[in-house]
Amino acid sequence: MRFVKAKDYNDMSRKAANIISAQVILRPDCVLGLATGSSPVGLYQCLIEWYEKGDLDFSGVTSVNLDEYRGLPHDNPQSYYYFMNDHLFSHINTDPAKTHVPDGMIADAGEACSQYDETIRSTGGVDLQLLGMGHNGHIGFNEPDEEFAKGTHCVDLAQSTIDANSRFFASREEVPTQAYTMGIQTIMAAKKILVVVSGADKADIVEKAFFGPITPHVPASILQLHADVTVVGDEAAFAKIADRI
Ligand SMILES: N[C@@H]1[C@@H](O)[C@H](O)[C@@H](COP(=O)(O)O)O[C@@H]1O
Numbered sequence: 497m498r499f500v501k502a503k504d505y506n507d508m509s510r511k512a513a514n515i516i517s518a519q520v521i522l523r524p525d526c527v528l529g530l531a532t533g534s535s536p537v538g539l540y541q542c543l544i545e546w547y548e549k550g551d552l553d554f555s556g557v558t559s560v561n562l563d564e565y566r567g568l569p570h571d572n573p574q575s576y577y578y579f580m581n582d583h584l585f586s587h588i589n590t591d592p593a594k595t596h597v598p599d600g601m602i603a604d605a606g607e608a609c610s611q612y613d614e615t616i617r618s619t620g621g622v623d624l625q626l627l628g629m630g631h632n633g634h635i636g637f638n639e640p641d642e643e644f645a646k647g648t649h650c651v652d653l654a655q656s657t658i659d660a661n662s663r664f665f666a667s668r669e670e671v672p673t674q675a676y677t678m679g680i681q682t683i684m685a686a687k688k689i690l691v692v693v694s695g696a697d698k699a700d701i702v703e704k705a706f707f708g709p710i711t712p713h714v715p716a717s718i719l720q721l722h723a724d725v726t727v728v729g730d731e732a733a734f735a736k737i738a739d740r741i
Pocket residue numbers: 531532533534535536562563627628629630631634635636637657661
């Protein structure tokens with residue numbers, strides 16, 4: 497694993513955006529795996545700025561998002577479909593036919609998941625997968641479990657995840673309790689992985705995930721087995737590992 501130290505959230509965002517930009521410049525028809533949450537918002541802003549300056553062209557890029565809440569329609573501002581349009585897609589020249597987010601409105605979980613796996617397969621594979629990380633080490637919505645899930649599946653969200661994500665909803669009761677998420681095997685199949693972590697509240701899980709045992713109880717720990725992972729983090733998030741990187 498490669499660790500890139502950033503000063504703060506803005507610095508982390510710029511550094512991570514530079515890595516994504518390099519991918520898009522070197523391979524204009526690349527497949528990006530994209531993420532939601534507050535960690536990537538700043539880097540999406542950088543990509544928009546650089547696109548507006550004329551430095552980036554996303555017309556050939558295909559994207560697959562990690563996850564979506566089950567039961568939230570596209571026009572619900574808390575859906576990840578809405579998030580991606582709001583924070584990135586509507587500001588750049590991506591081809592809507594090439595941007596994919598799991599469909600939370602397909603009620604049949606088996607159908608929703610196999611459809612999304614087929615979508616991912618049809619892209620030919622992810623070149624660069626962007627990831628944030630939950631406080632319990634979840635990636636996408638792969639929650640701590642007894643085993644690592646392979647493909648796209650329906651998850652019951654951990655109470656701590658519902659609590660953490662309730663900050664985006666009017667009340668805790670409105671947070672969906674289930675989500676569809678890309679599986680660990682699919683995430684690990686990406687050629688390159690880019691993780692962004694920021695803030696003191698991530699310091700404990702950063703240490704556990706990247707220096708602790710590899711276990712499905714800390715889903716992000718599996719990333720230690722991937723050959724090309726870059727973790728960009730700010731000083732606060734790297735506080736407990738600073739002397740080891
Ligand atoms: N499903 C998303 C994850 O993909 C994200 O990484 C995580 C951390 O979010 P944040 O970046 O806001 O800390 O939250 C959500 O649960």
